[in-house]
Amino acid sequence: MIYRLLSILFLVLSLLVSQFLPAQGLVVHPYNPSNATNAVLLGLGGALTTTSILLDRRVSPLTEDDISVLEINKIPGIDLFSTRHISLDADESTDKLLLASFASPFFLLLDRPGRDNFDRMALIVFEGAMINAGLINLTKVLVRRPRPYTYNADAPLDTKLKKSSRYSFFSGHSATTAYFSITTAKLYNDLYPNSKATPYVWLGAALLPAAVSYGRMRAGRHFFTDVLVGSAVGTIIAIVVPTLHRNGEGN
Template identity: 40%
Template sequence: MEISVCDTANLKKPICKVRVEKEKAGRGHFDSGSRIAEAYARTPPPAEIFKRCSLRATFFIIFAPNKVPYMAWILRPVVLFVLIAGIAQQAQAQSDSTLPSRKEKIYNVNWKVELPVGVAALCISPFGFQALDRTSMFDKEDALALNPADINAFDRPGAFTDPAKFTISQHRSDLFLNISVLSPLVLALDKRVRKDWLDLISMYLVAHTFDNAVYFAAAFPIRRARPYIYNPEVPLDAKVGIAKSNSFFSGHVSFAATSTFFLAKVYTDYHGIKGWKRVGLFAAAAVPPSLVGVYRMRAGKHFRTDVLTGLLVGGASGILVPELHRNLRKHKQLSLSPYYSGEGSGVAVTIKL
């Protein structure tokens, strides 16, 4: 690890330099070794250091190929999680200081391309849903072969929901889905936001296009019977036909979450809302799709894991698409490069703070 604090304005040499030299690399461990500190006489006051200096840290994450394999599986995700969390925290701090002024656009959108692509993708999607329904067809033999005992304990209660509540639950889930999909319209009430209405419509369609793509990528290859197919109280005839084995994951919840999280993301970006208030708005955005999921489960359409996955995928779609369009100034704070040595390989991450 090398951490250098440099006076980028006036000094040609580092004010303070600490270097950790590699001695030994173990699988899943950071390099460790001796530290050599070099101090220079011309050291400005601490306030000036933080005012006029930059901080750079380089981390070498090394996974040797033949040492302590069981520890590697434990340490790899831990190390990567800590690293990613630190990078995300720093990126958030930098973004706070690089938000464009109110006269500038928050998002960089090429609506002449994204708008027609989004419209075309959503116009084609009904054909995808029809093909998915045909792919997930069940016959009597398929239905009779199912056993509720084969369902994992977390999802198993979904196979025994009351059939008498299926219809009303279906209507309520559709109601909250429609409310969720239309919820971004409230952005039109905000003068600061509606001036970019064409960009936002384009982004909204792209967010749903992305969400649909992820949904189809999972729903077509994964065959999972819907919960009511397992239910002994449901007649056999109702378990036969199309759209019986496309339980994973919940498209209704995913579509609803894409819409509400898109609303929360755009609103907080335009108004620069941070901290607990931002957390509260995103928590509120999770309520409508969660209600969709509750009633989809009561209707016997999805298991708990189907609903949770749909919420995560939809929320990610609604947040990531606007984030990728953020109109922030270019930065070079983060760089990645492969690392190779005789004892292992990994990735070198350099962060300029």
């Protein structure tokens, strides 16, 4: 129920923001991507992705013996919540919220400034998404932290034996949702620096990854520290990449 309510709230906030867009008037071009900046960001994203793919081939699934020796008393207290919960509904709900975050940048196309800056914004979003995804996957294959449900006696053994059971740190759902929602807020802030809707945009951008993070813990898919780091990583990338493309910056 909480995920449905948050989805409705996100939609309401989006509609509210759209009511402010036509009144902005002045068309601005806050971004001026340089070839050098693009080369660095695209190269970094490509390197992270390629490395993660190569290392992933060396990762083997957990065995029953591996699972039997996992010690829950070694888990920090702030992470224990996730080991006591497993929910398919929560898992599916966070997948839907993740998809909603993918769509969030398209709200910027509702008015002329967004459409006039579409090519530059699309490049910014793509570059950041590449870096975000590459960093998520590389960290997972390097850390190989067992997911919370591997400590849960109620979780099916066949689920625990999947390769993905070793990819708890850090949360890709949290990082990706934070990246797309915060990027949308950052782009909106740069396009409409004097907009009255800005606080609502940032509110929606913060609520979406928060809801996803809670859902990932409730589903038993991630620890609190997984979603905390994931949200932080996605947020940092969402702020830094557009900033590097600002007029007069990173050029």
